[in-house]
Amino acid sequence: MPEVMTKSQPQISQPSPAPVAVLIVAAGRGSRAGEGLPKQYRSIAGKALLSHTLDALSDALPDAIIQVVIHPDDTGLYDTAAQDRAIEPPVFGGGTRQESVQNGLMALQKHEPEFVLVHDAARPFIDATTIERLLIKLRSGAKAVLPATKVTDTLKSVSNGVITHTVDREHLYAVQTPQAFHFDSLIDAHAATTGKELTDDGGVMEAAGFQVQIVEGNPENFKITTASDFRKAEQNFMMQLPDIRVGSGYDVHRFEDGDHVWLCGVKVPFTKSLKGHSDADVGLHALTDAILAAIADGDIGQHFPPTDPKWRGAPSDRFLTFARDRVLAKGGMIVHVNVCLICEKPKIGPHNAAMRTRIADLLNIDIDRVSVQATTTEKLGFTGREEGIAAQATATVRLPLKG
Missing domain, CATH: 3.90.550.10 (Spore Coat Polysaccharide Biosynthesis Protein SpsA; Chain A)
Known part of the structure; x- marks a missing residue:
């Protein structure tokens, strides 16, 4: 048998x-x-x-x-x-x-x-x-x-x-x-x-x-x-997916005492940590919102409210895979994503390849469909004063036509 x-x-x-x-x-x-x-x-x-x-x-x-x-x-x-x-x-x-x-x-x-x-x-x-x-x-x-x-x-x-x-x-x-x-x-x-x-x-x-x-x-x-x-x-x-959508997301987290930050699914050694209810991965939070925006499905706060204790310390990859699965449930596909991290420190360049690889793995897409960028604000604003990190993201998805 x-x-x-x-x-x-x-x-x-x-x-x-x-x-x-x-x-x-x-x-x-x-x-x-x-x-x-x-x-x-x-x-x-x-x-x-x-x-x-x-x-x-x-x-x-x-x-x-x-x-x-x-x-x-x-x-x-x-x-x-x-x-x-x-x-x-x-x-x-x-x-x-x-x-x-x-x-x-x-x-x-x-x-x-x-x-x-x-x-x-x-x-x-x-x-x-x-x-x-x-x-x-x-x-x-x-x-x-x-x-x-x-x-x-x-x-x-x-x-x-x-x-x-x-x-x-x-x-x-x-x-x-x-x-x-x-x-x-x-x-x-x-x-x-x-x-x-x-x-x-x-x-x-x-x-x-x-x-x-x-x-x-x-x-x-x-x-x-x-x-x-x-x-x-x-x-x-x-x-077969002619309905092309583009969504954007933005997120900010302040620094607190610590020895690392989570950015785009990668643990980056640093002299501080980011404060948040989950692991405060500002890059994945912005990207999650961008994907949800592309399919008009609310935002990260609606699906994972910070008032809910079960999300305390949660890894942000759970939020991103949730957004991915919402696209797949509609019969769609994610065709391109971009995350731009805005900070003076830590340096993003040495971790760029690992971040792109991690996002590609989480979304189950080719790495050439994932972009991670970094910039500073030339010492201006809260990021310039090294008080925290901001991130903005875009996501392009394709969906089938309704009916």
Whole structure:
């Protein structure tokens, strides 16, 4: 039996003639995408790739049973990507894709679905129309149905860098996922092909002697494999968010006795500290207000009143991630932020890179979308007298259009 994580999730059922299950394969390492996290957990438009895929499938099939197969090393990453979605606890994958799919199918057996859609975690642009085509075929009696697009490029067979002949493309199609199956038939096909190296579940069904049909796929439903695919996906998500907003924030904290200050999430050694109900991180406070202003969602004082004792000494990164999550809850993304710290001391330059890195990590955006600046007031005013620090911030977000 597959190893199942213990976190329980509510079971959901499909209001169709029989339950529909979705199996998402997310146990791979994604090495072709370059160094870093496995590609399914890398950030695109402020969220993990897997999060986008889960969103797309949940929107298209809101009542489906969703099962994800993950790598045993990725449980923490998965929990962050899945958050509190009403889906099945993940199961661990095997040494091959086929073994991973089999583990997922075994976990789904208790639900007795009639149909199962097997989908790659790296295809976040699946659409409801394609899924409906697949289900219509299944409900008409098909055992296996794949979405496919007609090959339009001229194809050449090449050996040692030399073209040997042109391949006839008339009957060639590029297949995508999700691939749709009669559940019991796919179980039988996997059992009959154990030990064979097959690249997809359509191939498993073919090798087991089943007829495999196709429906029209969607060219936008591409698989994210390389670094350039990530750039293309980011652009696609941005184009889906045409409502561009800019918000600004401003904050001030006075000095008090101490030996460090918190600025933009970084502990900076100093001869004083900043006074405040929380950790008094003037940079993150201003940035939190800027993000909230961009989505017209009040300010930091409304959400975290200084009269509430539970925020005494609280790290300000909690405020910033709250504002980030408010943007994500609206289906939006943060595309750029800037913080300008205004003080005579301490010196900001030596800590600039660490501050930018910390903000980028908290907002889950690329560091090249984060700017931290510093200036003085030429000895004028309260900052010039070294009585405290001020900060001003701006944030640019993109949101979907209402309606």
